[in-house]
Amino acid sequence: MKRRNSRFFPSLLLVLSLLAAACNSTPANQSQEQTSTPQETAQTPAQTNTLSTPADTLIVAINADQGTLDPAVTFDNGAWKITYYAYERLVEYDGASTEVKPGLAKEWKVSEDGLTWTFTLEEGHKFADGTPVTAEAVKFTFERTLKIKKGPSDVYSVIKEVRVDSPNTVSFVLSQNFPPFLSTLAANYGSIVNPKVMEHEVDGDLGQSYLAEHTMGSGPYQLDEWRKGEYIKLTTNPHSSIKPSIQTVYFRIVPDATSQRLQLEQGEIDIAEGIPREQLKAVKELPNVEVLQYPSLSVDYVYVNSSKGHPALQNPKVRQALSYAIDYTALAEAVQEGYATQMRGPIPKGLWGHDETAFQYSRDVEKAKALLAEAGVSDLKINLLYSDNKAWWETEALALQSFFAEIGVTLELKKVAYATSREMMDAGQFDLALGVWSPDFGDPYMFMNYWFDSNNFGLAGNRAFYKNDKVDELVRKAAQINDQAEREKLYREAQKIVIEEAPYLYLYQMDFILPISKSVKGFVYNPMLEGIYNLAEMSK
């Protein structure tokens, strides 16, 4: 009896190892046999995976279901991708640039003192239910956002009054001069909502529970169906003057990265959002897939506590030394698999105001050591504060530790809980700290004023606790005048100073990666609209 049994184990082991081998083989070998048949019938479920999706339907795989879709409530970029094209805004981002072009408003002007912005609406825009878009709707939208008092209301806290001058002219009276105001109107929070939403009001919620799951906008698309946990479906808005090529969009929820990859490979989906960087190499080899890569406006940087931390850090030479100690390319490679672009100054590439000619630090160990000697500093011991808010921070902290060790600086790693790290940062209880930043609207104000104005010490933005009177003067002036060219000049000058003084270590901008089927055309990446697809202009 025993002899017979002993053959079972080897054969079973063999089967298992074959399975394991099948796991590891590159997908490219197996994909050739699949034929493409249109995805029509449901009676033959086996055919669902041998197909290319129809030309008027776009299927995007997303990682997780969305929370609320109400533009006055959601601060989640994820929700934007669903709502952005269901609504229209007064102005819109222009193609791939972060500058704005006319949207619902065909023209606008701002008063001398910068306090009154007047917009003239273009005729012919209608909400999805046929109601025309009027100045009343604009007034209603912004008043609603301010009344609801959630995240987006902060962005518009500068609005004192919204006034209807005529059925198609609306004016915003601000409480102070705020040139970036125009840019805030192009963001998702500026989406114009159909006043008829009040018919769906429940318990005085101003329609929040209705708009959490529906759209009421004038954009080329509208929310057609939302099967929670499964997919969100958009169809076209019959009253929009834009007639897109893509009639139906499914945002399919596929939480598992490997499933997304397999589905992209099989042609069951057109765009896969959730594939992590480690798997991208394999995805790049797929014959029917293209991996797009662009620098995004999300930056990863280090705050150097320039006034409340270790006294040595008050000397710009020491901060410069730290800047010279870092091997930026190796860092990007180690932490982001190379999918990152080194920062050149605080204003990231892709945002207007970015200076391609600005100085960029690179690794120079000798120079770093020399600078430390000049500053009279030796055996410097400083700490680095961070949390597990970002998965890659652990690697980044260790990399920085080893870079600084080479110039004789001991970096003590201090990892704490996220909530604790925020408290400590606000109080300035650190020497160095890791951070990420991305802009709420497409204006260099989001970087220059937040990071460098000495009025913004702490979590508000100036997390380096940096104070320079000249920089203060420059950025505050740039926040006051409405001439973009002038502002750019001022920001450029300020940038030169802050690069030299290095209150932050400008590490890298994360790259935006998108695996997309080669059959999809017309996608234009806008850095302010990361993860949002210009559906109306795309086709297959």
Added chain:
Amino acid sequence: MRQIIVKRLAMLVLVLFGVTLTTFLLTHVIPGDPARMMVGQRASEETLQEVRRQLGLDQPVWVQYFAYMGGLVKGDFGNSIRTQQPVIDDLVKFFPATLELALAAFFIALVIGIPLGILAAVKKDTGWDHTSRFFSIAGISTPVFWSGLVGILVFYKILGLLPSSGRIDLTVPPPDTITGLYLLDSLLTGNWTAFANSLWHLILPACTLAFAQLATVTRQVRASMLEVLSQDYIRTALANGIHGPVLLFRYALRNALIPTITVVGLSFGSLLGGAVVTETIFSWPGMGKYVVDSIAFLDFPAIMGFTFLISLGYVLINLIVDLTYYALDPQIKE
């Protein structure tokens, strides 16, 4: 009998009370602020406090607890912070999917596990026994994310037989909702397209989940059968000329099933908790994924609602298990 049920239901209330209190305190002690999650990193302090006020988070913990319990006894689980919808609505949407998956996996595990266990017991120490043991150990040791992905690789990618995600195709409308279980609903409404399609989608995730449960069932049945088969009354039956299927099923199995039911009941309870990994891999819109998303968002009402529901489920399952004991063996008394 009735007395026992009443007693158990009274205990149910106590258990639920204890669970809600513990969960509530735990979720409020964890650092993190759902209001902050809602308004974003750069919101002003004022807006943050306003949102906290709106959500009732500015009250002391015990006040919040009583407010919550007050709503709970009326059947109001509060609103999810993340989706802005009543938690009860969210749970009702997601629970049937998990229930369907759990039931299917459970069914497969039983249908394969019990015969396999009996076979292993009867053919003890032969090739059958070793194979079933190997199979069981493989099932319990293999991580679900591995077996699930391998399943997708083989059946979706290589063989092209089964779909890789979801409960039903995008283009197929689901059956009208009666129970929320697609298979049952499509049968009840005579919707064969939906039935076939949902069945196709259910097979792979259910088998993946069942594979892990199989081990428990098989081993337990085998052990119990062996014990029962060595009893004196079995020997007596054999001596009286009873053997084969009659002996196995009428005499031995009923007794062997008692410990099995306990074990299986507990494991079904944990299945109900929403096999998160399986649901994630197969994009199955169930409660497991829902609660993980809620935890990441620190969505207290959703977390509480889920915990409450699962605790309720567990206690009820235990009650059913105990009642089944009586059906199997009237000798068992409280």
